Amino acid sequence: MTQLEPGAVADSTAVETKLGRKRDHTRDPEILAAALEVLAETGFDGMTIDMVATRAKAGKATLYRRWPSKNELVIDAVACMKLGDLDQARLPDTGTLRGDLVAMIKPRSIEDAEKKMQIMAGLMSMLSATPEMAHAANNAIVKPRAEANRFLMQRAVDRGEISPACDIDTLCLVTPSMAAYRTLIERKPVDRDFLITLIDGVLLPALGLRGDADPAGRGKVAPPAS
Amino acid sequence: MTQLEPGAVADSTAVETKLGRKRDHTRDPEILAAALEVLAETGFDGMTIDMVATRAKAGKATLYRRWPSKNELVIDAVACMKLGDLDQARLPDTGTLRGDLVAMIKPRSIEDAEKKMQIMAGLMSMLSATPEMAHAANNAIVKPRAEANRFLMQRAVDRGEISPACDIDTLCLVTPSMAAYRTLIERKPVDRDFLITLIDGVLLPALGLRGDADPAGRGKVAPPAS
DNA sequence: AAGATCCGGAACTCCACAGTATCGTATAGA
DNA sequence: TCTATACGATACTGTGGAGTTCCGGATCTT
Known part of the structure; x- marks a missing residue:
């Protein structure tokens, strides 16, 4: 495909390829994200490789070039999951x-x-x-x-x-x-x-504090922002 | 097979059959119990009807005479699960x-x-x-x-x-x-x-009690106002 | 432009399992 | 003993999905 939807994921396909032999699998992020989506929607057993491939706009072969099996793909997807803002x-x-x-x-x-x-x-x-x-x-x-x-x-x-x-x-x-x-x-x-x-x-x-009232003298109860 | 293991489940096969048309499926309890066992060991998706049938020393056909599908069998098994002593x-x-x-x-x-x-x-x-x-x-x-x-x-x-x-x-x-x-x-x-x-x-x-000691004063916990 | 590389797509094989059908047999009633 | 019924075992079919192979096209390199 020549163009990608502008909204979804930024075009990262043709970035690293110029490094000659450095051709890593640049579609990995999209594929892993797709795997997580399908996983959340259908569960591991209901999930098929075709679903993931289709979702990622990739070919099934591409997935198998990178991961030896469905198991490995899912494990990788979970392990690489972004953690949210909990730093x-x-x-x-x-x-x-x-x-x-x-x-x-x-x-x-x-x-x-x-x-x-x-x-x-x-x-x-x-x-x-x-x-x-x-x-x-x-x-x-x-x-x-x-x-x-x-x-x-x-x-x-x-x-x-x-x-x-x-x-x-x-x-x-x-x-x-x-x-x-x-x-x-x-x-x-x-x-x-x-x-x-x-x-x-x-x-x-x-923890020895009262529910929504201010305990001892310590002030600053954040207002439950409505 | 002519005889059953004495240890397992009491022989309940030939009990009700004398009632002529009353032939309900007397093997149900064993089958449901087997289903629960396999379910616990392999999960729903890993579980096969053959596993359950073998475990219950029953034929696959017997299961399908009683339950229209694997889904119904499992639902029935869970619903009929004995609850333990929590009365x-x-x-x-x-x-x-x-x-x-x-x-x-x-x-x-x-x-x-x-x-x-x-x-x-x-x-x-x-x-x-x-x-x-x-x-x-x-x-x-x-x-x-x-x-x-x-x-x-x-x-x-x-x-x-x-x-x-x-x-x-x-x-x-x-x-x-x-x-x-x-x-x-x-x-x-x-x-x-x-x-x-x-x-x-x-x-x-x-709950306002201290962990391993008896709260002498048994202080009434102030109700969360508002 | 020519060659090389990677990818998406699709067709294919293989296998496991759901569900069905058949048959031999054990048991109950007559 | 004879018949009927339910069951266990087993063979069979159909389907869906894992994993493989192949090909056309796109992109980058030279």
Whole structure:
């Protein structure tokens, strides 16, 4: 094809080829992205190589030139998954733990997590058979979120907002676990209300803070932005 | 075959047949049990009708005489799944919430839950495509456990051990959710230590009780205003 | 322009499994 | 013993998808 849709992915086809022998497979990103999409929509078993190829506007042969099997392709796709904006440097810092936790609830973030959960659902059948897949999936999908929570909670400990005796290692998994459960099994939406309920009904009480009221004297409760 | 293994399932084949036209499919229980076993071991997509038939020492035709398709068989198997010993009448009553929660941790119960989780993992790929399956699975596998937790917590509220302001509806889902996450995604064992950690590190603190000690003052938790 | 390289598309093979059909046999009732 | 019924085993068919091969065309190199 001579031209690409302008909207989708930027034309990266004819970039590196001038380096003579350097011809790596420049279509990899599109293909991996397509694989993730199909994975989220149909699950691993429902997904066919043709679907991925078609979605990526690639030939099936191209996929097999790069990955030896469907399994490898999916593992690669999950491993190369972009992680979203969960870098510790970019996490909110509102002065209170509740403020931070609430500030992490953004439409963008929710949507991102939802898509990841769909992917996770599609991978479930594969997890028990392929341990490396289980590992890759956990690392790419849920661990980052748990780590972000742990960071926020640890900072709250450091500033004296919550007690160091709190079981942060366990508590930072509450939100990811219950969100996963809600999406994968209950099939209910993980929306803002649900997350607020988790924060005020589980996390903060467990940390010795009251739900949506300002605890001791520490000010700065971020207004739940409506 | 003339004889059956004595150990396995009691010979229920030649029981009802004397009722003339009453010949219902007396092998159903064995077949459904076999289906659940295979489901737990290989997942829905890896499971074949032959596996189930072989496991149940039945012919493939027998399965198709009873269920029109693989889908229906699995749905039936999950729906008919025995629920374990979670009847409210038989729940522990030790006098304290912590005592009750800890008393629910029994090897039998853990093992049972683990098997259910394996089945749930095998069903995941089916859930999005078959809503009735999602519903059946949730009802049969996790809801009973959440309901048991809710019952124990509500009793604790009634006896004044914890505040009525606590978000029991959410908290009764903490254990099932985090156990599911740990089994399905982290692939770690849900053992006694983990469950105790949940009770003392999340549930009781969130309910205003201290982890492993009895809160002398039993301070009423201030209701989340507004 | 000529040659080389890579890609998209499509046709092909092979195999596993869903679902069907057939047959021999065990059991129950007469 | 004779008949009927349900079952187990097995052979068979059809289909869908993994993986392979081939070809025409596009792009870059020389």
